[in-house]
Amino acid sequence: MGKSTIAAKYVFEYKTICYFNNLQENRNSPELFLQSIRQQLINRYQLKDVDKDKDDLSTLLVKTTAKLSTNAKLIIVVDALDEVQQEPGGENILYLPKILPDNVYFFLTRRRYDLNKERLYTEGLKKEYLNLTKYDQENQHDIQKYIRFCLENDPEHKDGLQNWIETKKITSDAFVNELATKSENNFMYLRYVLPAIAEGKYNDLNLTQLPQGLQDYYKTHWERMKMNDSSKKIRVMILFILVEISTPISGEMIYEIINEDECDVQDILDEWTEYLKPQTIDEDICYSIYHASFLDFLKAKREFNPTRELFEEVNQRIANYLE
Structure with missing residues (x-):
């Protein structure tokens, strides 16, 4: 749905404290998260009275807020809670605090999940949710725009894509619309399928035979192998x-x-x-x-x-x- 991209864009524009969990790179434990956030807070706010081994996140946040200027906010972005490796229990995911000091906010992302398994307990804090699945129309527009960019401007793939379209005797508009539908608004699907088309891996298929959605893409690849x-x-x-x-x-x-x-x-x-x-x-x-x-x-x-x-x-x- 683009959640990590949105988080990364936010971090890039506002230079916020952040941590991006990654299952494949084994960067998804509470210990690594705290180590990273602690070091970022110490460096940015020049914290002097911090016990680098014992201060928990709540203590660090309190010490940091003392350094904030008037009306300033501390925002911490944490991506991919669904990839966190943590033993089951009554604690928050990543042991996030249940209470936050004034002017401290967490911007969290995760894949779809059962609300009963949220594992994010708070005491007197307001939680707001943004469900990206509600933005299908906007996502579809972005998907089409991205496909057209690859088709017309991507130096690595545009020639292969245009050759495939000409060989199949279809229009650019038909290609963009059909592939956007098949992507099911998933950019990861396009990240895989567009290069595959450009490289000739789907020369034996017509437009309607291309994989439907990311799961079908995986299945098609599995079968072809x-x-x-x-x-x-x-x-x-x-x-x-x-x-x-x-x-x-x-x-x-x-x-x-x-x-x-x-x-x-x-x-x-x-x-x-x-x-x-x-x-x-x-x-x-x-x-x-x-x-x-x-x-x-x-x-x-x-x-x-x-x-x-x-x-x-x-x-x-x-x-x-x-x-």
Whole structure:
């Protein structure tokens, strides 16, 4: 829906204190959140009387408000509460305070959730909600504008997109309108599908056959890779190692777990570049699933009987490796 983009735009314009949780990068714990916010507050407001190891967030906020000028506000942006890793309990998510000092505000984002599982308790504070699903018309306009930009101005993809349109003998307007509908107002869908079209990955499909929504896109990709085919066993094992561990993992660790040729494993990781996020950790190139929604889709594949036995094998190999 664009929640992270809105949060990032707000931070960029107003230079607010912020923390962006990220499941794939393992930056989603209360401890890392507090460490980051504490350091930002200390640096920005030149806090001198702070116990860097013991002061909780409530104490820090009180000390910070003493530094605020008249009528100034302290606003802290926290993105992706749904990606936070925290043990169940009666505490707030990220152990956020139940009471805030005057002129202190939290701007929080999360994916759709059950209100009964909000885990955000307050005492005498006003909470306001903005549901982005109510802005379908505005989102649709932005989606169409983005597609047209990629089609006409994106130096990396415009030639491939225009060639696809000409080959299919359709108009630019028809392409923009149909793809906007298929996106279901999800920019992540466009981030995947537009480059795929430009690169010729959908040359065998016409406009109406393109995936409907992000989930259908994932399903289409899964089927095209023939992940359930017995001949693709190494691909299935690599992918589900990424799913089971769910934090960045090196290519070396992957091929040691599955006991396959290093070059074969690396070729597959390189082929999946649009779905994986490579990053260097301790001089090793590590990989993780690019986005939480794709990880959710892959986890749901555990319900498919054809791969259940293979899951057990993958989990056992991971356990053996860790031992």
